[in-house]
Amino acid sequence: MIRVNGDPLDWREGLTVQGILEARNYRFPLIIVTVNGQVIAKPDYGTTRVPEGAEVQVLHLISGG
Amino acid sequence: MIQVVFDPSKVMDIDITKRTEYHAELDAARASRKVLKEVAFTPSLPDKGYTNRTLHVDVGSLAVAEKPVTQQMKDIFIGGRGFGLWYLWQAVTPQTRWNDPENEIVISSGPVGGITQYAGTGKSLVVTLSPQTEIPIDSNVGGYFGPLLKFSGFDALELQGKAERDLILFIDGQKGLIRFEELPDAPVDSHVLGEVLTRLYAENEADLVNISVVSTGAAADHSLIGMLNFSWFDKRRGCVRFKQAGRGGIGTVFRDKRLRALVCRGPQVKGDLNHPADFETLAKIGVKYHKEIRENDPHQCMMRRNGTAHIVEIMDAYDLLPVHNFQYGSHPETHKIDSAYWQSRCAQQTVDGCWYGCSMACAKGADGLVLKTGPYQGHMVTVDGPEYENAAGLGSNCGVFDPDDLLELNFYCDTYGICTITWGTVCAFIMECYQRGILNLERTGGLDLSWGNAKADLEMMHQMARGEGFGRIAGLGVKRMKALFIANGWGDPQLINDIGMENKGLEYSQYLSKESLAQQGGYALTNKGPQHDEAWLIFMDMVNKQLPTFEDKAEALYYFPLFRTWFGLNGFCKLPWNDVVPKGNAQQPEPHKIPEHVQNYVDLFSATTGVKIDKEELINQSARVYNFQRVFNIRMGKGLRQHDAAPYRSLGPVTEEEYLSRQERYDGQLRTELSLDPDAMTLQEKMAAHRQWRTGRFEKLMDVVYARRGWTRDGVPTYARLKELGIDFPEVLEVVRPLLGDPA
Incomplete structure (x- = not known):
């Protein structure tokens, strides 16, 4: 189990940041992702593996209007 | 993440320079032109962002007066909306209603407005007592009018009084003339009127870009939800385009004053007309920002390619897109009106903006639309946008997913002078009332206002523009419709109040808020x-x-x-x-505030005005x-x-x-x-x-x-x-x- 923006998400071996975004349907392009407080660069979303028990923050920057 | 890839091969083959032209209307307007009064003034350019004077016009008596901008006004109210509120406060009393002569429409840009070094600096702020809310409304609008007014010599324009007949107010910042004119044979609706007046007041082809027209359309005469179109001349298309001061019925006040249009002819725009305190700093911040846009936007929101419509599919994905009067947050047909579609439909193939120097350039135009209904049936027109709010409000919120229907609704809102956001929420409310039996064919005068019936939606709008039928009731806005339906005993008052999406008399804009x-x-x-x-x-x-x-x-x-x-x-x-957002934003404290950009604004203000903040x-x-x-x-x-x-x-x-x-x-x-x-x-x-x-x-x-x-x-x-x-x-x-x- 990991937590994404405070909510639980099932963890699986090999889960990447990209996998989390897809699982959560987070499709907004202006985001900042941190895993256990560490900022993950966008090019690394597909290769960064997320450890079990991680605290993941997907910060959607404000937009609209 | 959604990252719509732009595919040039999918762009529709549309000639962006082709549209119905209105030569006869121009000739008729020219022939009927009558000057009522002319007043001279001394044009001047701003100093550190301010011209230090404003213009008061009584459209009833045709009196014109200049007012000094005091240091207190600058210190407390800064400009733009602040100046508008301050002048409006002085003009009205607690008893003043929106349609009293003393109500004002105030237009002001603001001290930094009009600089060309940074993106998004050409806005005008419009303030008046709203016919919908009966309190001050403010609206932020693009187009060239505010900056051209300032570069003609005025930090703000106050419009007060009521004319006896329809008036054109022409401010010529090149010659130093203010002229009141009548054009009894001028067209009424903005897409024709703007075109006609731009060509009428420009002295030659090169002068077309120095003209900006403020106008509204037929619906503003018969509704409380009229808006104002602010124009600029698009050289590539060879036509007039518009941005809208939409919310709160400012266009209705404009017509109540019997104003047909404002026209400003400013000087040719150059980069230093504001005479900023520190031009070098402005240029430096601008260069940095333009580079950021160029490098980052293609990988972020693609504002230059898609404009605000890029969030249609985003809002749908997050269950935030208003569907069927804000009942639901997504819809299976959203893909028909998402940014991938608009990429192919907006065929300009280059960036587009509503003021000089804006590298974000998110304006868009859908050209070559042949209208199917109304007084311009068969005409080929250019529709600005659609912006996200239009796609969501006129589209999903009313169950309309045919993009051409959506564009036609957008077009008629614009040319009739109706706020698209307001109309979207008004129509969505009506359609839900129809769904729940609060309205029916008899009560709507035969309009089948079922979800997605764009034809009936358009007919209701045409009725409003003619001041007829159920369209006139729609033009009252949600708050007054709720009261009317309840008074008529047409449904459960609580249900009607619950689903009528207004607060203070203004309709909600197009996001679902119930989960936040x-x-x-x-x-x-x-x-x-x-x-x-x-x-x-x-x-x-x-x-x-x-x-x-x-x-x-x-x-x-x-x-x-x-x-x-x-x-x-x-x-x-x-x-x-x-x-x-800039590179490195993620490492900043409070990155959601985009701190580097906030610092840009601090520096832009200081560099323009010389006042360090x-x-x-x-x-x-x-x-x-x-x-x-x-x-x-x-x-x-x-x-x-x-x-x-x-x-x-x-x-x-x-x-x-x-x-x-x-x-x-x-x-x-x-x-x-x-x-x-x-x-x-x-x-x-x-x-x-x-x-x-x-x-x-x-x-x-x-x-x-x-x-x-x-x-x-x-x-x-x-x-x-x-x-x-x-x-x-x-x-x-x-x-x-x-x-x-x-x-x-």
Whole structure:
């Protein structure tokens, strides 16, 4: 189990940041992702593996209007 | 992530220079032209962003007067919306109604407005007493008018009085002339009138770009929801384009004054017309920002390619797209009106902007639309946009997913002078009333206003433009329709009030707020009503979970409305602030505020005006105007807690279908938030529990937000807050004294 923006998400071996975004349907392009407080660069979303028990923050920057 | 890839091969083959032309209308207008009065003035350019004078025009007596801009005006009200509110305050009394001659329309750009070094700097702010809300409304609009007015010599234009016959007010900043004219044979609707007047007042082809026209259309004569079109001449298309001062019925006030149009002919725009205090710094900040746009935008929001419509599919994905009068947040047909479609439909193949130097350039045009209905049936036109709000409001919120229907609705809203956001919410309300039997064929005069019936939607709009039938009722707006339907006994009053999406008399803009308490406040705890330009907090609150406590939400509802107010004091567009972000933003403290861009604004203000400010003073500048506007509302008999009340549809599920569409979420909330067992409850019991919980927390939010803002529990700014801000003028204190008691 990991937590994404405070909510639980099932963890699986090999889960990447990209996998989390897809699982959560987070499709907004202006985001900042941190895993256990560490900022993950966008090019690394597909290769960064997320450890079990991680605290993941997907910060959607404000937009609209 | 959604990252729509642009495929040039999918762009429709449309000639952007082709459209119906209106030569006969131009000839007729020219032939009927009659000058009523001409007044000379001395054109001047700004010094450090200010011309230091404004223009007052009484359209009834045709009197013209110049006023000095005082240091106090600059210190307290800055410009733009601030100047508009200050002048309006002086012009009206608590008894003034929107259609009294003393009501004013004030147009002002702001000190930084008109610079060409940075993106999004060409805005005009328009302020008047709204026919919908009966309090001041402010609207932030692109196009060239505000900057050209300033470069002609005036920081603001006040329009007061009422003319006897339809008037054109022409301000010639090249020759130093103000002229009142009649053009009895001029066309009425903006897409023709703007074209005709631009060509009539330009002295040659090269002069076309120096003309900006402010106008509205036929519907503003017969409704309370009229808007104003602000034009600029698009050289590549060879036609006039428009941006809209949409909200609150400003176009209705304009027509009530018998103004047909304002025309400003400014000097040729150059980069230094504002005569800034520190041109080098402006240029440096601009170069840095333009590079950022060029490098980052293609990988971020693609504003240059898609404009604001890029969030249609985003809102759908996050269950935030208004569908069927804000009942639902997504729809399977959204792909028909998403940004991938608009990429192919907006065939300009290059970036597009509504003011010089804007590298974000998010304006778009859909060319080659052949109209199927109405007085311009068969004409080929260019439609600006659609912006996100238009696609969502005219589209999904009404169940319209045919893009050509959506464009035609957008076109007629624009040319008739109707706010697209307002019309979207008005029509969505009507369609839901039709769905629930509150309206029927007999009550609508034969219009089948079922979801998605664009033909009936258009016919209702044409009726409004003609001042006929049910269209005229639609033009009253949601608040007055609710009262009318209830008075007629057409349905359950509570249901009608719950689903009518208005607050203070203004219709909600196009985002679903019911799952974000902070956004419920962002809409309802506003000065002018539920427009998202004070605070858009849904991602912070609902998705990021950055605002877990009431105090966190209140802090956001303190900072963001003030930060965004500042754009309107200075002539800025909001979009360049946070629709692209700089590299390294993620490493900054509070990255959601885009701190580097906030610093840009601080530096742009200082470099233009020579007045050094910092981020804290930026917020203080806004706070003075924001709190003054709150007191202004109170002066007009509103502006208290009761006026911040929100319709229940904005807070939670009104109907069983709505509840069932999100049953898992709502049942879960009963368990986690209220310690109830939904399995042991009927649907009605669950809905009642939600209503009690949701309305209760909204009330608590009000308490905490008011406290953070320095207001009483009834929403009145305290003496201490007014003094702290330096707006404790005698006339301000006189307004709050009956509510606060005598100062200690």
